[in-house]
Amino acid sequence: MLKKLVWLVIAGVMGCAAGTVHARTLVDSAGRSVEVPEKVERVFAAGPPASILVYALKPEALLGWPRALRPAERPYIAKDYRDLPETGRLTGRGGDASLERVLELRPDLIIDFGSVRDTYISLADRVQAQTGIPYLLIDGRFEATPAALRLAGEAMGVPGQGERLARYTEETFRQLDAIIARVPEEQRPRVYLARGPDGLETGLRGSINTEIIERAGGRNVAYTEDGRRGLVRASMEQVIVANPDTIITWDPAFYENVWGNPYWSGIEAVKQGRVFLSPTGPFGWIDRPPSVNRLMGLRWLGGLFYPERWPTALDQDIREFYRLFYHVDVEGEDLERLLKWSRGEVPW
């Protein structure tokens, strides 16, 4: 085992050395200079967010999904990529991909998309030093998405697709900004993101899990004075005090339960019927994972938060986004299923 690893490392280093003739130097989001080969045909995605970024830009380069697709997700991924192998994740909690396995896949490039904190920087440096495979770290904050798409497109040799998706993202941001500029703060929807089986987990304002709320022109009702972020548990009493007029969730069990539940029935959002279930096929619209899939949720929330001002219909948004990012034409039954899902009818 160890011997094999040593040989693989040597092969990797040599491959990298041979490739330096045609290598380019890219600066990633963490400011690291990374030598990337001229031709990038095989890319290992370090985690779920990166896999979606790679798939959107250059699906034929993606070596595998961090976890296999589930039945409800398969129709929304192009046929050729539904059965890519399961590669596990290299970063974050529960990293389970072994470096040996990564080397066996002979990637030209490893891409990680998400936090660029020191932990991930040092992890990237270590993996790159150990394997000799260039490791790009790309900033996953929502606001930085256009830059991420351009950088990853450039790195994988598809600058045109990177530019196209970045423009789409900027256009969506611009459309929302135009609406938000005309709606005073106190008229924007007050939104609660319900997570967990009882809906009492939520993300504080500014967390990666909820930044889509502010980006779409809503106000997250969960925040602390001291500016803390991250996932927290709330109590029912806090939800009653916050009294959100809009609740978003992707948990079908919570969604089913919330309508008849006496604790929730007094909440403004439930009274007005403004609890919305996010579809999660092939990926979540509002989170899960936090990657470019959230752009679909952004357009969806734009339509939910500002129905009179939002310029496009949901089915149109879905078709365009899924064609651009997921390389599928969503029509007929598949489209109907997604639309129903977004109205609370789960397809299982």
Add this chain to the structure above:
Amino acid sequence: MSTVATGRAGKVGLTAVLAAVLVGLSLLALTLGPYPMSAGDTVGVLWRRLTGAGAGDSVPEMVLFSIRLPRVVAALLVGAALGAAGACYQTLFRNPLVSPDILGVSAGAGLGAVLGIFLGLSVAGIQLAAFAGGLAAVTLVGFVAAAVRGRDTVLVLVLAGVVVGALAGAATSLLKVLADPYDQLPAITFWLLGSLSGVQTEDAASTLPVVLVGLVPLVLLRWRINVLSLGDEEAKSLGIEVGRLRLLVIGCATLITAAVVAIAGVVGWVGLVMPHIARMLVGPGFGVLLPASALLGAGYLLLVDTLARTIAAAEVPLGILTAVVGAPFFLWLLARGRRGWT
């Protein structure tokens, strides 16, 4: 010791004082919370409910009766159960370092709940899985202890508890690795830290009878259990069937612990520290130790849970607060060097 109340009347009086303090604390806890309600409002709502007058489903009514009241009741119930179970185990094992977790009930319940979350069960399903997991772990420990005959039963029980607890912990860790990191992992983490934030009337109502079923035999048999603390030989010579009595005590204490862990998650420290304080106040006699531990546990957990829901904008997990408040106190107890636990 001057702190130990002397005489039976004194001990009963002290217990009565504890109970009165508890009632006062409960009323205070009912007026506290993020929903703005003055003490006057609270009394008004209570009065309207008692006299049957006024709006039946106003928001203040719901906050008071559907959210705070079940939560206060649950805190009392969980604290009392853990305190009582701690007193039982400490007396049974004749060891002050024993907590209700010694036979693996918390580890088993944790595994059950984590499995429930992993399988995407409803909240009630998760609670049931936790309850079943806690009972199953202790049952397994019981079988192991029964299989190993001819040794010191107490020692075998404790060792089997450690082994089963470690196994359950390993299985829990495995499920954490396999769980969906966006959904299930946070839910698992929050559950294992313990919280009463989601407690509803039905949870308190379904747990109460189970706790009573476990608690009543303990109260009825308190004098016999007291004899157990003298040691097996002495108890036998006084005509007590040690094996059966021990089995019954373990069964009852496990039942109440599993029942409350199912709704509150893993809450440490209460079952370990409260019996100590009770012993300081009323002495080691199980007859008074049991109610005193239960009352102290109830008061302590009510206090901690009220802090958990009021000191920060977000809920603070109970497991963290009980340790933060309990650990320094326990160290102080140790430093005081009180030997006489029996």
